[in-house]
Structure formats: structure tokens, C-alpha cells
Amino acid sequence: MKVTPEHNARVAKLTFESVYPHYLAKVEKKGRTKDELHQVIEWLTGFDKEQLTDQINNKNTFEEFFSEANINPNAGLITGVICGYRIEEIDNDLTRKVRYLDKVIDELAKGRSVDKILRQPKL
Secondary structure: OOHHHHHHHHHHHHHHHHHHHHHHHHHHHOOOOOOHHHHHHHHHOOHHHHHHHHHOOOOOOOHHHHHHHOOOHHHOOOOEEEEOHHHHHOOOOOHHHHHHHHHHHHHOOOOOOHHHHHOOOOO
16 A cells, blocks of 8 residues: 555644554553553653653654654564555655554564564674
8 A cells, every 4th residue: 555645644643642542452452561562662762651651641743752752773674564554665754653653562462572573683
């Protein structure tokens, strides 16, 4: 599926606060914990628990959220399809980062070990 400019604009305006409860419900429904969710979000974004709470309380958009994030240098190792989009083919930087987040949370919910989600480059 091709990402459109309209799609990119919608993603940028979504607030992290509005999506976070869905992320949490998704992983908890599959027996994973809030701490595990925060661990994968922190790995990707660099936000610790307090900073993540601030992002939620400030109702930051994904655009604001990711402009303040320190994306893990290994995030580029996140590949595959999420929400019908092949991550490595997304040319909009913000939309790709949001899909990275979606992908690691989806992997957590599907039972993948946290060690494997926190990608390390192959030597």
C-alpha cells in the first residue's frame, strides 16, 4: 500500500495520548505488561517513564512526540509490514517512525521476546 500525503498529515496530527491506551490494552490483552510496553517504547524513543507520562499529559501530537524523541540508531532494523504498509518503503520520516512504534508494540503483543524486539545489529 502506498502512503499518501493525506495519510501522513493525519498521522502527524494524532496525539500520542489518544493512541497510548490502545497500545496498552493490546499488549495487556495478550498477557504482556505495562512495564514491557514502556521498555520497548523507551528503546525506540529514548523516553523514560517520566518523559512518557509528560508526552501523554501534554497531549503531544505524533509530530511533537517524535521531534522530541531520540530514535534508537538500530530502529532501521525494524522491517516488515504493519497496518498494510511495508515499513522500509515508507518515505515520510514521521510516518515511518510511527510505524516503527506500531511494529514493536505489535511484536510485543504477539509474544516476541523483548530481547528480540530491542534489535541489535548482527556482527
